[in-house]
Amino acid sequence: MSRRQAAAPFRYEFEKNGAFGVFKTNGSVPIEYFMTSFKVDELPYLSYAKDVNTELNFDYLIQRDIDEDRAIAEISQYLAAKEGVVQKDIVFLPPLLVAVVSVDHDNCLDDYYPDSTFSEDADSVGELYVREWPGILKVTNYAMAQEQSRTFSCADGDHEVSVTVDSAKIQVNLTRDNVKGARLVVIDGQHRLFALNTLMTHDRSLIEGLTLPICLVYPPNSIAHNSDSQPKVPEVLRNLFVDVNSTVERVSGHFLTLLSEQTLGSIICREFCKAVLEQKQSEGLGLIEWNTKNHKQSLEISREHTLTSIGVINNAFEEIFKTKSGVRLLAAILGIDKRASEFDFGTDEYDEEKSAPEYFPWRDFLSRHRERLVGLVNETITPSLIEMFFNTTFFSRYCQEFQDFFVNTEDEIRRERRSDQNIFSNVKDHVLFNGMLIKPAQAMHAHVRADLGQLIAGIIPDFSRKAIFQKAMIEAWSLLCSKFVAHDIPVNRAAHYIKQFVEHSFAVKAGLFDDRHLYLQDTIFSGSRIKVTKSAKRQIVRLLLSNGEKAICEDAKEKSVISALAKEEVGSFIKQMRDDKRKVFEKSYRTNFSLAAIDRERLHAAELDKSREMKELAGDSSKTTFDRLVDDLIAENLKDSFDDLARTLKFKDFLYSKSEELDEEL
Numbered sequence: 001m002s003r004r005q006a007a008a009p010f011r012y013e014f015e016k017n018g019a020f021g022v023f024k025t026n027g028s029v030p031i032e033y034f035m036t037s038f039k040v041d042e043l044p045y046l047s048y049a050k051d052v053n054t055e056l057n058f059d060y061l062i063q064r065d066i067d068e069d070r071a072i073a074e075i076s077q078y079l080a081a082k083e084g085v086v087q088k089d090i091v092f093l094p095p096l097l098v099a100v101v102s103v104d105h106d107n108c109l110d111d112y113y114p115d116s117t118f119s120e121d122a123d124s125v126g127e128l129y130v131r132e133w134p135g136i137l138k139v140t141n142y143a144m145a146q147e148q149s150r151t152f153s154c155a156d157g158d159h160e161v162s163v164t165v166d167s168a169k170i171q172v173n174l175t176r177d178n179v180k181g182a183r184l185v186v187i188d189g190q191h192r193l194f195a196l197n198t199l200m201t202h203d204r205s206l207i208e209g210l211t212l213p214i215c216l217v218y219p220p221n222s223i224a225h226n227s228d229s230q231p232k233v234p235e236v237l238r239n240l241f242v243d244v245n246s247t248v249e250r251v252s253g254h255f256l257t258l259l260s261e262q263t264l265g266s267i268i269c270r271e272f273c274k275a276v277l278e279q280k281q282s283e284g285l286g287l288i289e290w291n292t293k294n295h296k297q298s299l300e301i302s303r304e305h306t307l308t309s310i311g312v313i314n315n316a317f318e319e320i321f322k323t324k325s326g327v328r329l330l331a332a333i334l335g336i337d338k339r340a341s342e343f344d345f346g347t348d349e350y351d352e353e354k355s356a357p358e359y360f361p362w363r364d365f366l367s368r369h370r371e372r373l374v375g376l377v378n379e380t381i382t383p384s385l386i387e388m389f390f391n392t393t394f395f396s397r398y399c400q401e402f403q404d405f406f407v408n409t410e411d412e413i414r415r416e417r418r419s420d421q422n423i424f425s426n427v428k429d430h431v432l433f434n435g436m437l438i439k440p441a442q443a444m445h446a447h448v449r450a451d452l453g454q455l456i457a458g459i460i461p462d463f464s465r466k467a468i469f470q471k472a473m474i475e476a477w478s479l480l481c482s483k484f485v486a487h488d489i490p491v492n493r494a495a496h497y498i499k500q501f502v503e504h505s506f507a508v509k510a511g512l513f514d515d516r517h518l519y520l521q522d523t524i525f526s527g528s529r530i531k532v533t534k535s536a537k538r539q540i541v542r543l544l545l546s547n548g549e550k551a552i553c554e555d556a557k558e559k560s561v562i563s564a565l566a567k568e569e570v571g572s573f574i575k576q577m578r579d580d581k582r583k584v585f586e587k588s589y590r591t592n593f594s595l596a597a598i599d600r601e602r603l604h605a606a607e608l609d610k611s612r613e614m615k616e617l618a619g620d621s622s623k624t625t626f627d628r629l630v631d632d633l634i635a636e637n638l639k640d641s642f643d644d645l646a647r648t649l650k651f652k653d654f655l656y657s658k659s660e661e662l663d664e665e666l
């Protein structure tokens with residue numbers, strides 16, 4: 001008889017008892033949890049999100065961003081100011097939310113747990129039900145006849161049992177780095193864990209005897225056997241993170257966008273960033289703001305060296321596609337309208353298949369649709385964003401020189417055998433990924449910022465980095481897509497033309513959007529200040545599309561559609577410009593000292609008499625003395641503005657249309 005075992009058994013050496021529960025409602029994915037506690041000495045069992053999925057990919061990067069300064073300054077001080085001094089009479093931290101995850105030999109997250117098994121056993125007290133996800137975890141529940149029965153779904157079938165929720169046992173096969181097995185990853189409370197680890201290392205006596213509340217969670221049905229019907233483990237955990245942080249404490253808008261799994265905006269932003277990292281490497285991703293911690297700043301382009309922000313991109317898509325017609329356009333761009341058979345929306349009370357919801361696929365789509373949606377986004381929208389943000393001539397040139405700056409500096413440091421290589425690495429990490437800047441690197445960082453500031457100023461037009469312009473660029477793309485859909489032209493051509501339009505707009509020093517142009521004043525600019533309103537954004541869209549008249553088109557059909565749209569949009573721009581200039585003049589004439597005093601007095605008197613005149617004219621304000629005086633006094637400005645626009649565009653063949661009332665602030 002052989003003394004050798006066929007295979008070594010898994011060692012579930014980490015073991016905890018606690019209260020057991022299942023969170024599941026209205027058909028949602030079940031989440032099982034254990035409420036238990038950890039002693040300070042057990043903190044090393046817990047991992048940060050950055051400790052897993054360690055390949056340089058975007059999923060890893062968005063999990064690495066612990067704000068260590070805040071953790072030490074706020075949480076450590078809250079728990080213990082200094083030895084011998086009570087910080088507060090009463091202190092308490094909420095439970096850490098800890099996920100049981102499966103990792104491979106490279107510490108990368110597995111998408112699914114191994115197939116689970118169910119077995120029955122007994123001890124001196126009574127029956128036991130043991131479920132095992134081999135090599136990851138085992139859960140032992142205790143029979144309780146009085147409890148309501150529940151169904152445990154395993155790879156070997158469904159098992160209906162009655163168990164107590166007061167007590168259960170969980171065993172986890174925790175392994176060391178680069179060994180396949182399980183990890184306990186904190187998905188909510190990383191800053192608390194960092195602060196506690198810091199105190200344990202440097203001031204252990206301050207937290208001696210502390211016992212921490214812990215909630216262990218895992219999605220039991222996310223196993224290989226159910227890969228076609230159940231979401232992946234990382235997807236479930238991202239949803240938990242977003243839900244907890246959305247309802248408890250607002251985290252960075254970028255993180256809420258990137259980690260959410262139930263909005264198409266999140267998918268678009270994530271896939272865009274992934275594509276940039278893959279195609280343009282770290283330096284390319286460093287030109288996108290994706291991890292700003294301040295919520296307000298996350299909605300703008302707030303760093304001096306970056307090209308865009310996912311907060312800007314996400315908001316642009318939300319504004320464009322929030323209506324029923326917008327969702328229909330989005331479905332057409334993605335091709336969902338032609339792939340309806342690939343999506344399942346369930347059945348109604350008559351057991352008939354439901355059609356796509358009105359607001360699908362913008363938010364709250366089913367998890368089983370996600371993979372197909374990701375594929376459609378990567379076929380259409382991701383390449384379009386890459387084209388507009390990285391292939392536009394000046395964006396592309398800046399991206400290359402930005403990358404060369406770091407490569408050349410690193411080569412110089414190595415060639416000269418300087419001792420500040422680690423300092424520069426820290427500066428580079430801070431610039432590219434907003435990593436924590438150490439104090440010795442601050443001087444070098446100041447020099448790098450100055451160099452990058454000069455670099456971007458010499459290449460990128462300042463107006464092209466404004467959030468309102470980039471939202472307008474994406475909206476112009478969507479309008480061109482709608483025209484192409486209507487005329488059966490491939491929508492992937494739209495980004496090619498928007499890139500052309502942007503390049504034409506900034507081709508010369510006094511470009512289309514130079515604030516010195518008369519046609520921009522009072523409608524997009526007020527002096528040198530941009531009017532951040534929906535109306536101003538729509539005017540930028542119109543001017544961008546006006547470039548269609550001189551677009552380089554090889555296809556006659558595309559040329560015809562683009563040219564007609566350009567003329568319509570310029571006509572709309574002029575109509576809105578005239579209305580905007582009139583409104584500004586009417587509001588400001590009393591303080592406009594470029595007007596003759598007698599004209600200001602005449603306008604004031606006519607305005608006071610306007611309501612009486614309107615009664616006599618049956619409500620027609622255009623015929624009042626005040627309105628006729630305004631027409632006369634702004635006529636020259638309008639003519640000069642029109643001529644300025646015609647000179648800049650180099651054509652006058654415009655089609656006029658009614659303007660829109662969109663003066664709310666964005």
